[in-house]
Amino acid sequence: MSSPAEQYARARERAARAATPAGRFTQSLGFELDPFQLEAIQAVQDGAGVLVAAPTGAGKTVVGEFAVALALETGRKAFYTTPIKALSNQKYHDLVERHGSANVGLLTGDSSVNGEAPVVVMTTEVLRNMMYSSSPTLTGLGFVVMDEVHYLADRWRGAVWEEVIIHLPPSVQVVSLSATVSNAEEFGDWLRAVRGGGNPESLRVIVSEHRPVPLWQHMMVGTQMLDLFVTEGAGPGSTRVNPELLQRISQAERSASSGWSREDAGGPRGRRGEPRGGRRDGRGRGRDGGRGRGGGERGRSDSRRRYDDAVPVLERGALPGGVASRAQVIDRLDREGLLPAITFIFSRAGCDAAVAQLLGRGTRLVPEEDGRRVRDLVQQRVAEVDPADLGVLGYHDFVEGLARGYAAHHAGMLPLFREIVEELFTHGRLRAVFATETLALGINMPARTVVLEKLVKFNGETHAPVTPAEYTQLTGRAGRRGIDIEGHGVVLWRRGVDPVDVAGLASTRTYPLRSSFRPSSNMAVNLVAQYGRDRAHELLQSSFAQFQADRSVVGLTTRVRENETALEGYAEAMRCDRGDFREYGRMRHELGELEKKLARQRQHERRSDIARSLEELAPGQVIQLDGGRKGTMGVVIRGTKRASAAPEPTVLTSNGSVQRLTVAGFKDVPEVIGTLRVPTGFNSRSPRARKDLASALRDTVREPRPGRGRGGGADEESGTAYPHRGEARVDELRAQLRTHPCHGCPEREDHARWAARWWQLRRETDDLQRRVSERTHTVARTFERICDLLAGLGYLTPDGQQVTQEGQRLRRIYTELDLVVAESLRRGTWRRLTPADLAAVVSSLIHEARGDEVLDARMPTVEVEEALGEMGAIWREVLSLKSEHRLEGDREPDPGIAWMVHRWASGRGLDEVLRDGGMSAGDFVRRCKQVVDLLGQVASSGAEPEVARAARRASDAMLRGVVAADRLD
Structure with missing residues (x-):
């Protein structure tokens, strides 16, 4: 029980906090903030x-929301940036x-709502483009929130x-x-360096590594x-794999090999029948609120559990290989009170x-009345x-x-459907969503x-395998x-x-952030226009990519400094009073x-001579x-095969053995000392044939005495058989050493040992x-090469x-193939x-086929085909120039959707456009928006009037139907 004085002091402290912007903001939230949130807000x-x-899920965005509130309170502007339009839409609402x-x-690529408001949500690219164009909207900007900033590794x-980050004031x-x-x-050190001049x-x-929901x-x-990790008696943070899980997988593997049994569906599982590996400490899903729907039920009864576990798996439709069907998984989670759930499928x-x-199974996860309300909302x-x-x-x-409580979510869907x-799902009206990993990025x-x-x-x-960082992001x-008082990550076991390996993914906590920064042509012209080439060079030196590269050489430069100190010591140790022993040591080193x-x-x-001789x-x-x-001559019974990678003839020796010759078996070129007729059809596998031929060899050809012939031991190191021009330099160095003052030093060899170490x-x-x-300076050097090319x-x-x-035109082209666009405009x-033709042509610059796409590659018109041919030639020219300047090349334009885009821009219906096209509606709509975005850049780039006019008309023609209906995505 605190004293009145203590209570009064705390009340004064709370009143003082409430008088600050941070205090007013936290009081308006209606929930307590974690220490890391309070610390960040105060900063x-x-x-x-x-x-x-x-x-x-830890609540980072509260800090960004405070920056927005502080901007409004102090009369400044705040920009809230996100990596994707869907997240921008969500934060906007x-x-x-x-x-x-x-x-x-x-402000997104194709949407503008109240763009001059004091608080603007936008994609990061929009802010970058605003800075390069010196947009007046930047006036009065006080805060920029960069949500999902780790995306800079993309x-x-x-x-x-x-x-x-580099260019913001x-x-x-x-x-x-x-x-x-x-x-x-x-x-953080890099941010301090570029944003605060290194001021700590x-x-x-x-x-914060603490998850508010375990x-x-x-x-x-x-x-x-079953639990992945042992929890009972192991203490918090255990990373030991649950032995019951290992045993159950072993049983499933045997069952999958010999046919399914009742236990494969989750039959008898120990004394408690608990599916979580026997937790008895009350902290698992059996804890009040952890298993029931809405956090209130305690889970199904033991009798019901035993009944479910005893249902034969064939009756319940399990899949081969020990994997539950998707319907089974959802049913299981529903019975355990673990919905709503997101199932990541990656397809x-x-x-x-x-x-x-x-x-098809008739699954319903929400009441019919809720389903009717959902239908009305969707309509x-x-x-x-x-x-x-x-x-x-x-x-x-x-x-x-949706009316039954479940849906898919992936980039191939219509953006409006995804929204x-x-x-x-956010409002609790869906119980199950099947998603690709795109859902894991930022969207709440x-x-x-x-x-x-x-x-x-x-x-x-x-x-590729899921990385630990991806696993953590998904789960x-x-x-x-x-x-929820706790969350649950479930990996489906399959053979x-x-x-x-799963435990390794779940327990790894090392996720380094690596820069993917590289200058582009558009970036180069914008930097030169704004800062001049020299200043731009300095700015690029401050990129996170260069910061990391410089840090990576810290250890190397330390070793260089240590070595330089040691070299000075070695130089002192080899000092000679007769003369310059460093020079003498240099000549000895060169000679060696x-x-x-x-x-x-x-x-x-x-x-090489031996190989040629054997061949x-x-x-x-x-x-x-x-x-x-004795026994060291042989008769060739098979020569080298024509297609052989190395010469390997076969001989029969004078003692009757068969050998395959290789270059490594000779010190010098083998000498031919005679000839012998080998019987036609000689069979080297026949002992009798080998014996007869060996006898004929001994009787016909006289064995040379040791030391005779070229094979008898030419001096390998003498060099007499292979004279070289470098030998004149050898003789010269030897003569110089003999006349050097240090050659006669009595401590010459002691000095020489130090000289050898020095070298x-x-x-x-x-x-x-x-x-x-x-x-x-790798980033800046790349920038200089780009500038030379430009x-x-x-x-x-x-x-x-x-x-x-x-x-100046190139400055306004923000696309990977920026030079192809600029050259196409310049060459007419x-x-x-x-x-419609222009829209089709532009689509080749933004489209990049997915690995499983098979698209209709027909050309809509002769004019489109000719333009694409010219653009292909331009791309090849640019590729060649980039190679000459030691720059990374760009991907080739892809006309895979030109036919579909042309039909859409010509007013055709969606059914006709997508028919036999091989592309989903969602992908097509997304590509259309990218085409519209690039057409807008072309129209505002200072292109010829007729091209700019065609670009604007093409943009208008594209923005209709499902494309226009989803402008806020």
Whole structure:
């Protein structure tokens, strides 16, 4: 019981906090903040930048929301940036709900809502483009929130984050929100260097590894769910794999090999029948609220559990190989009170198939009344979509699944459909979602349980194992703060899945953040235009990529310094009062290296001569094998095969053995000492044939005495048989050594030993310095090579110091194939194209076929085909120029959707456009928006009037139907 004085002091403290912006903000939330959130909010209030690294679902965004509130309170602007449009949409709606639509705007590639509001949500690319164009919207900017800042590691888009961080004015406070990474301090050091001039008070790094909702890891074997780790008596954080799980998997493997039994569905499982490995401490799903629906039920009764476990697996439809069907998994989770759940499948077709399987089985996860309300809501949301298109989009199965409580979520869906799924799931109206990994990025769709069907996914190039960082990001969706007392991650066991590997994924906590930054042509012209080439060079030196490269050589430079100190000591030890022993040692070192080189050359030439001689041997020739000892001559019975990679003739020796000759078996070129007729059809496997031929060999050909012939032991090191020009230098060095003053020093060999050490260490140090040089200034050197290329093409002045008129056009082209676009505009490649033709041509610049896509590659018009041919030639020219300048090339334009885009831009219906096209509706809509975005860049780039006019008309023609109905995605 605290004293009145203590109570009064605490009351005064609370009142003082409430008088600050941070205090008012925290009081308005209605829930208690964690220490890391309070610390970060206080740092923002104090004027510092912050880097907050915390697990998914820990509440990082509260810090960004405080920056927004502080901007509004202090009369400044705040930009809230995200990596994807879907997350921008979600944050926009969240902030509108809190601050009102008048105060919040949205800017994405194809949407502009109240863009001059004091708070604007946008994708990071939009902010980058605003800075390069010196947009007046930046005036008064006080805060930039960078949500999911760890996305700067993304191979394709990560450079945008670094560009923004480097170029933002120093007066702007940056609030960076990241997933947990192991090198947060390193990233923070870089942020301090570029944002605060190295001032340690300019940025606070706040790391929290605490999950507010504990996460339990499981594996499901058949339909039985067991703990992944031992928990009972092992203490918190145990990483020892559950032996019961290992035993159950062993049983399942035997059953899968011999046919399924009743136990495969989760039969007798020990004294408690618990599917979690026998937790008895009350902290598992059996704890009140952890297993029941809505956190209130305690789970099914033991009698019901025993009944379910005893149902034969064939009756329940288990799949071969010990894997429960998707319907079985959802049923199991539903009975255990572990819904809502997200099942990550890593396949768009798999996600759709999962919904179809549940529909085919008649699964219902929500009451019918709730389903009717969902139908009404969805009908309102799709009101703008042409009813004729809804059938093409699979609308009826989509809404039926939603009304029953489940849906798919992947990039191949119509963006509007994905947004509906996100909204319904967030508001608790869906119980199961089958998703690809795109759902794990930022979008706030937490669940009680996350299921991973497989631990291998396609990464864009190949099927690769899920990384520990990806595993944590995916399972991090499990456990809703304020709703669940714990979350659950479930991996489905199938043959080939090792629980030890799963445990390694679940327990790894090392996720380093690596920069993917690399300059581009567009970046180069924008930097030169804004800062000049020299200043731009300096700016790129401050990129996180260069920061990491420089840090990677810290250890090397330390070793270089240590070696330099040792070299000074060696030089002192070899000092000689007769003369310059370093010079004498240099000549001895050169002589030794040259002698080794000559010996290697002689050996190489000798081996080449031996190989050539063996290759020329013919059947019947008798050769000396190893210097004339008894039994060391042989007759060739088979020559070298024509297609053989190495000469390997076969001989019969004088003692009757058969040998295959190789270069390694000779010290010198073998000498032919006679000939002998080998019987036609000689069978080397016949002992009698071998004996007769060996006898004839001994009787016919006289064995040479030891030491006779070329094979008798030419001096390998003498060099007399293989003279070289370098030997003159050897003689010269030997003469110089004999006349050097130090040659007669009585301590010469002692000094020489120190000199040998000096030269060896000098060689190692030079190698280290070369490695340091290769890693230093790598980003800036790439920038300089790009500038040289652009100067040669006329986008920069010949000295590379200023941007030309053509370069000004390139400044407005933000696409991977920026030079192809700029060159196409400069050469008039698109001059005579209709709007539909131009849209089709532009689609080749943004489309990149997925690995499983088979698209209709027909050309819509002759003009499109000719333009694409010219663009292909331009791409090859650019590729060749980049190769000359030692720059990485760009992918080739892909006309795979030109036919579909042309039909859409010509006013055709969605059914006709997609028919036989091989592309999903969602992918097509997304590509259309990217085409519209690039057309807008072309129209505003200063292109010829007729091209700009065609680009605007093409953009208008594309923005209709399902493409226009989803402008906020």
